[in-house]
Amino acid sequence: MEPESGKKSRGIKVQSDLFCKSGCGFYGNSNWQGYCSKCWKDRLQQPSKSENVSRSPKSSPFARHRQSSPSGSFWAVFSRFEEKRSQQHEKRTRTMKSLFKKSHQSPSRDFSSVPFLEEMLDGVTGSSASSENTPSSDAFTEYLKTLSKPIAIDVLRHINSVTQKMQKMCEAGASPEELSDTAKEFYQSLNDRLRNHPTFGEATSEQLESMMDFTEKNVMTRLYKSVFFALSAQNEDKDLEIQKRIRSLNWISAAHLDCFIDELRPDIMALIDKAIFSAIEMDARRAPQDKLSCIVKCSKNIFEILRVSRERFGNVEAASADEFLPALIFIVLRANPPRLHSNINYIDKFCNPGRLLSGEAGYYFTNLCCAVEFIEKMNHESLNLTKDEFDRFMSGEALPPGVVFGANLDSLEAPWLCEGVRIMRGNLVTLNELASRDTKLEIGLDDLITDGATFVDGVEKMVDDVMAGTPLTSQPHKRPIALDDAAEATENLPPPLTPQILK
Amino acid sequence: MAARGNTGPKPNGSAQGKICQFKLVLLGESAVGKSSLVLRFVKGQFHEYQESTIGAAFMTQTVCLDDTTVKFEIWDTAGQERYHSLAPMYYRGAQAAIVVYDISNQDTFGRAKGWVKELQRQASPTIVIALAGNKSDLASKRMVEYDEAQTYAEEHGLLFMETSAKTAMNVNDIFLAIAKKLPKSGGPGPGGDAGSSATGRRITEADNQPSSGASCCK
Numbered sequence: 136m137e138p139e140s141g142k143k144s145r146g147i148k149v150q151s152d153l154f155c156k157s158g159c160g161f162y163g164n165s166n167w168q169g170y171c172s173k174c175w176k177d178r179l180q181q182p183s184k185s186e187n188v189s190r191s192p193k194s195s196p197f198a199r200h201r202q203s204s205p206s207g208s209f210w211a212v213f214s215r216f217e218e219k220r221s222q223q224h225e226k227r228t229r230t231m232k233s234l235f236k237k238s239h240q241s242p243s244r245d246f247s248s249v250p251f252l253e254e255m256l257d258g259v260t261g262s263s264a265s266s267e268n269t270p271s272s273d274a275f276t277e278y279l280k281t282l283s284k285p286i287a288i289d290v291l292r293h294i295n296s297v298t299q300k301m302q303k304m305c306e307a308g309a310s311p312e313e314l315s316d317t318a319k320e321f322y323q324s325l326n327d328r329l330r331n332h333p334t335f336g337e338a339t340s341e342q343l344e345s346m347m348d349f350t351e352k353n354v355m356t357r358l359y360k361s362v363f364f365a366l367s368a369q370n371e372d373k374d375l376e377i378q379k380r381i382r383s384l385n386w387i388s389a390a391h392l393d394c395f396i397d398e399l400r401p402d403i404m405a406l407i408d409k410a411i412f413s414a415i416e417m418d419a420r421r422a423p424q425d426k427l428s429c430i431v432k433c434s435k436n437i438f439e440i441l442r443v444s445r446e447r448f449g450n451v452e453a454a455s456a457d458e459f460l461p462a463l464i465f466i467v468l469r470a471n472p473p474r475l476h477s478n479i480n481y482i483d484k485f486c487n488p489g490r491l492l493s494g495e496a497g498y499y500f501t502n503l504c505c506a507v508e509f510i511e512k513m514n515h516e517s518l519n520l521t522k523d524e525f526d527r528f529m530s531g532e533a534l535p536p537g538v539v540f541g542a543n544l545d546s547l548e549a550p551w552l553c554e555g556v557r558i559m560r561g562n563l564v565t566l567n568e569l570a571s572r573d574t575k576l577e578i579g580l581d582d583l584i585t586d587g588a589t590f591v592d593g594v595e596k597m598v599d600d601v602m603a604g605t606p607l608t609s610q611p612h613k614r615p616i617a618l619d620d621a622a623e624a625t626e627n628l629p630p631p632l633t634p635q636i637l638k
Numbered sequence: 639m640a641a642r643g644n645t646g647p648k649p650n651g652s653a654q655g656k657i658c659q660f661k662l663v664l665l666g667e668s669a670v671g672k673s674s675l676v677l678r679f680v681k682g683q684f685h686e687y688q689e690s691t692i693g694a695a696f697m698t699q700t701v702c703l704d705d706t707t708v709k710f711e712i713w714d715t716a717g718q719e720r721y722h723s724l725a726p727m728y729y730r731g732a733q734a735a736i737v738v739y740d741i742s743n744q745d746t747f748g749r750a751k752g753w754v755k756e757l758q759r760q761a762s763p764t765i766v767i768a769l770a771g772n773k774s775d776l777a778s779k780r781m782v783e784y785d786e787a788q789t790y791a792e793e794h795g796l797l798f799m800e801t802s803a804k805t806a807m808n809v810n811d812i813f814l815a816i817a818k819k820l821p822k823s824g825g826p827g828p829g830g831d832a833g834s835s836a837t838g839r840r841i842t843e844a845d846n847q848p849s850s851g852a853s854c855c856k
Contacts, residue, residue: 393718438693453694455673456664456714460721492731493661498696498713505724517720 275353282346289334294350297321298357305361311369314362315484318354322487325350351487352422359421362485366477373476381471381510386528391518394461396444403440404557407469410436414470417478423486426478427496434499437462456502464506479504657700658822659709663729665753666738667746668717671772674803675738676712679813682806701810701817708817710734725753726760734766734816739787741771741800742779747787754794766819768797768812775802 155163155171157178167175279287301317329335329343338346355362367374389396397403413433420426441454441462454462472478482500483491491497509517515525527533664672673694680699695714700707715721715728729735735757739750750769757767769791771782784800791798797815801808 434693438695441693452674453677455693456695456716457668457673457718459693459695459714460716460724461718493659493711495696501713501727502695505721505727508724508727509721512723 275349278345278349285334286338286346289332290346290350293321293325293328294354298354301354301358302361305358305365309365311362311366311480311484314365318485319488321354322347322351347487348424352424355423355485356421363477363481366481366484367474370474370477370480374474377475377507377511378471378473381468383529384468384510384513386531386534387465387468387518389462389465391520392461392465394441394458394465395448396440396462396465397447403443406436406440406443407466410440410466411470414466414472418473423482424490424496426482427486427490427500430499430503431496433466434459434463434502437466460502460505460509463502464509467503467506467510475507479507655705655707656822657707657709658820659711660733660817660820661711661713661731662734662736662816663713663715663732664736664738665715665725665729665750665757666717666736667740667743667749670717670738670740670743670746671803672717672736672738673714675736675770675772675801675809676714678803678806678809680712682809699813701814703814703817706822708820708822710813710817725756729757729761729765732761732765733820734768735761736768736770736812736816737796738770738772739782740773741782742773742776744781747771747782751790754796758794764821766797766816767794768799768816770812771798771800772803774800774807775804 153162155161155174156169157171157174159171159174161171161173163169163171164175170178279291282290297317301314304314304317326347329338329346335343389398396407398407410433413429413436417426417429417433420429437459438454441458445452445454445458467475479500491500515522518525520528524533664676666672676697677694680697697712697714698709699712700709702708713728713732715725735753737750737753737757739746741747754767754769757765769787771784771787787800788798790796797812797819799808799812799815801812803809
């Protein structure tokens with residue numbers, strides 16, 4: 136009985152010893168008379184408050200207690216603990232701070248390698264250098280480094296002055312037309328300067344082209360926010376209008392436009408998605424030429440769609456504008472690119488004008504403008520429908536033939552599928568594929584583990600076999616041969632010749 | 639008639655072996671063989687220059703004419719009637735146009751006449767217009783007489799040729815004829831007033847190879 140009760144009471148004691156005496160639920164510590172660190176601190180503070188309130192109400196409780204507390208040794212332990220904790224905390228924040236500091240400094244270090252540019256680039260990166268601008272600024276810095284010093288300074292000076300001028304105009308509420316005139320004047324004057332000023336005498340025409348490109352890109356990227364804001368405010372109604380219009384035309388299929396795109400074939404669907412992506416991506420780009428290159432990318436995808444579609448009919452000749460324009464209209468209808476009018480207007484107003492009237496990008500841009508105009512003016516005649524049919528399709532009352540409900544539900548190619556459901560189904564297929572690949576991976580992993588185990592066993596066995604076959608035998612040490620001492624080696628040799636005196 | 643270029647001689651450019659670039663639009667009813675004609679011109683003769691063959695809507699080709707290299711930038715247009723109203727966007731700033739019809743189809747000739755009328759009224763006043771009666775290999779199905787078209791072209795001051803994209807007949811010739819007729823700034827042609835939109839853009843050249851002219855506007 137005795138030992139049992141003793142055990143029990145000890146067990147209880149241990150249990151209650153673990154927790155803080157004040158019952159806060161935290162673990163206590165015998166150093167702090169069974170309290171947790173917080174309660175111990177509070178407990179120490181309470182009596183001291185009443186004692187020292189008048190003398191030094193603001194002095195640290197730790198300092199006071201070091202002198203007044205009767206349990207000095209306990210206090211010392213506790214204060215050391217607190218100190219250590221605060222030190223650790225400080226250390227952590229310091230490292231974090233230094234980390235941030237370092238990452239901030241690193242880009243500026245690049246500039247310092249080109250000292251003459253530093254000051255001017257401060258203008259470039261400083262005035263509108265939000266973090267999103269830096270990639271283009273960096274690329275621009277890299278580009279400037281490839282130029283000779285006087286050229287780089289001259290170009291930069293022009294860029295900075297026009298940017299500041301246009302920024303001020305934006306702030307003063309200038310209309311997009313005025314801004315556009317300023318930009319175009321700038322392109323013209325810079326072009327003249329590049330071609331005629333002696334500073335650029337040694338540059339090849341290709342270098343001059345790329346200088347123009349970079350200048351345009353840099354200026355427009357920096358001004359993009361203010362300029363595009365002014366433009367999109369002006370074009371907001373039109374943007375919304377065409378968006379609504381395109382939405383209401385969602386029933387139009389490729390066949391209505393006389394374009395032979397089999398939109399239900401999976402491979403063509405993937406290409407259509409690509410083209411749509413490029414069309415939508417245009418809104419995300421800043422510089423006019425970047426927006427243009429999105430249009431070019433979209434157009435190239437459309438040609439690819441046409442090529443794949445036509446191969447089926449054995450038609451291998453490249454697609455002409457007769458097929459391209461309807462296909463582009465179809466893609467624009469499917470993509471419904473955001474802020475379409477604003478973007479077109481922006482390219483038209485702030486692009487180097489030479490880029491739009493000629494060149495590949497100019498051609499595709501013209502086509503896009505045509506597509507938009509066609510969509511805006513589209514009526515029953517342009518689709519070879521009767522007015523009645525057109526109105527009914529527009530109001531959603533009827534759906535054009537070819538749109539069949541209740542077709543094969545599980546088929547990805549079901550023609551009635553709306554965009555979202557189609558994409559969802561596509562995603563489901565992808566997910567299923569991923570799941571099966573995952574299973575395969577797991578099986579493969581198991582195999583690998585087994586293989587690994589067998590391999591280890593095999594190697595062990597081989598090593599054992601070899602060890603068993605060739606027991607460890609220690610060879611006698613090889614001693615160095617001391618030639619001079621080797622008496623036995625000379626034993627068998629004939630005696631050395633002795634000199635003979637010839638008479 | 640010819641207009642002088644607005645770009646003066648460059649201090650660091652040479653006057654010899656200049657390159658002129660012209661924008662040329664293709665107009666005509668669909669299925670008259672507009673793009674076949676251009677494809678034949680672009681790929682048939684100068685096979686070393688391979689434009690990305692993916693599409694035949696925008697193409698470039700250079701021809702050499704005495705000491706001048708003429709670079710054509712060919713803009714194809716959609717020929718269907720429903721897209722007719724969009725054409726002005728394409729021929730804006732064009733220096734040359736080829737209006738194509740099908741000699742085996744009278745309707746296409748009628749539409750070609752319409753194009754010519756529109757171009758002469760709305761396009762740049764100095765635009766060089768050529769009329770091409772395509773599919774001349776289909777002589778047995780001819781519906782448009784040569785003389786009829788020839789007379790019409792003379793009346794309206796057009797270049798005229800019957801072409802065949804299939805046999806390559808007159809394909810290069812019609813482009814060469816246009817190149818000859820186009821005003822080349824600083825060239826042998828007489829200087830006129832600066833009708834800027836009708837003048838070819840002069841490109842400063844680095845070397846004389848025709849294919850090198852394709853370096854701009856990528």
